[in-house]
Amino acid sequence: MINLDDYKLKTIEEGLTKIQFPEYEKVSSDAPVFYNPQMELNRDISILALQTYQNEQKREINICDLFGGSGIRGVRYKNEIDGVGKVYINDISELANRFEKHNVELNSLEDIEIHQHDASMFLRLNRGEFDVIDIDPFGTPSPFLDSAGYCARRESLLCVTATDTSALCGTYKEPCIRKYNSKPYKSEYCHETGIRILAGFCAMTLSKYAKCIEVLLSHSTEHYMRLYLKIKKGSKRTDETLKNMGYISHCKECLYRETSKGLATSTPDICPECGQKLIQAGPLWLGNIQNKEIYHKND
Ligand SMILES: C[S@@+](CC[C@H](N)C(=O)[O-])C[C@H]1O[C@@H](n2cnc3c(N)ncnc32)[C@H](O)[C@@H]1O
Numbered sequence: 513m514i515n516l517d518d519y520k521l522k523t524i525e526e527g528l529t530k531i532q533f534p535e536y537e538k539v540s541s542d543a544p545v546f547y548n549p550q551m552e553l554n555r556d557i558s559i560l561a562l563q564t565y566q567n568e569q570k571r572e573i574n575i576c577d578l579f580g581g582s583g584i585r586g587v588r589y590k591n592e593i594d595g596v597g598k599v600y601i602n603d604i605s606e607l608a609n610r611f612e613k614h615n616v617e618l619n620s621l622e623d624i625e626i627h628q629h630d631a632s633m634f635l636r637l638n639r640g641e642f643d644v645i646d647i648d649p650f651g652t653p654s655p656f657l658d659s660a661g662y663c664a665r666r667e668s669l670l671c672v673t674a675t676d677t678s679a680l681c682g683t684y685k686e687p688c689i690r691k692y693n694s695k696p697y698k699s700e701y702c703h704e705t706g707i708r709i710l711a712g713f714c715a716m717t718l719s720k721y722a723k724c725i726e727v728l729l730s731h732s733t734e735h736y737m738r739l740y741l742k743i744k745k746g747s748k749r750t751d752e753t754l755k756n757m758g759y760i761s762h763c764k765e766c767l768y769r770e771t772s773k774g775l776a777t778s779t780p781d782i783c784p785e786c787g788q789k790l791i792q793a794g795p796l797w798l799g800n801i802q803n804k805e806i807y808h809k810n811d
Pocket residue numbers: 545546547548551555578579580581582583584585602603604605608629630631632648649650
């Protein structure tokens with residue numbers, strides 16, 4: 513039986529929400545319950561994005577916070593977004609669950625369920641239940657995208673965080689190939705390339721389930737990347753969106769670059785500007801990575 517009195521508690525406020533968790537020395541996955549103040553902006557933007565989505569749906573939405581930690585995200589979603597029905601907060605850790613429950617009570621909220629499952633298992637047990645699935649794990653979201661693809665419903669919103677930016681940006685090539693099946697390249701625009709590799713991997717994974725993505729919003733901030741994907745269904749539509757997959761060829765001498773759409777396409781070898789050998793990155797998403805129309809929907 514977990515007793516909160518056994519812990520020295522830290523109290524913080526974010527947005528309109530107050531939460532408590534066990535004090536820790538430094539932000540790391542070794543903290544008894546994870547809370548990272550650096551992610552406040554990520555959560556603030558999430559609230560705006562989810563509110564925009566809810567306004568567009570014109571009905572109550574159910575949200576799954578798949579990696580709850582302290583519960584800050586799910587609790588803020590229920591507390592600060594209009595038109596939210598049920599929020600499901602899941603975490604594999606029993607201690608995290610205990611604090612999630614405590615933080616729900618601290619904010620006097622109802623209609624929040626707390627669950628303790630492996631993330632993929634939780635999604636599969638609740639296939640088609642959620643309007644929003646929020647994947648905010650330690651490091652890469654890659655192992656969980658198959659279950660998200662299998663379970664996400666038509667017109668739902670999939671939010672994905674990745675903190676393994678050294679892989680996506682090409683500081684470490686092999687982990688990116690292993691986790692995202694894509695070759696990165698560390699250029700001066702490697703954060704955009706990283707976002708495109710992540711989006712491409714989501715598109716390819718979801719395509720197995722005849723689902724496709726529209727990237728509504730994406731950003732690379734500090735140590736993480738974040739995507740907001742609208743999910744659509746249909747094999748023909750999915751085939752069509754996969755035409756957005758391709759490669760970028762980059763010249764490190766004169767910074768010339770060009771893109772080639774298609775998965776089994778030919779890419780240029782030699783820079784047409786200076787004659788140096790071009791370097792390829794990909795496969796990655798060459799479609800839109802922002803939908804500017806949604807920026808003003810909350811004005
Ligand atoms: C980065 S933290 C979540 C942070 C939280 N979303 C926030 O905004 O503060 C990741 C959480 O995932 C949990 N976790 C790790 N592996 C998991 C798994 N396979 N299934 C579900 N939860 C998991 C950890 O216990 C940890 O609380």
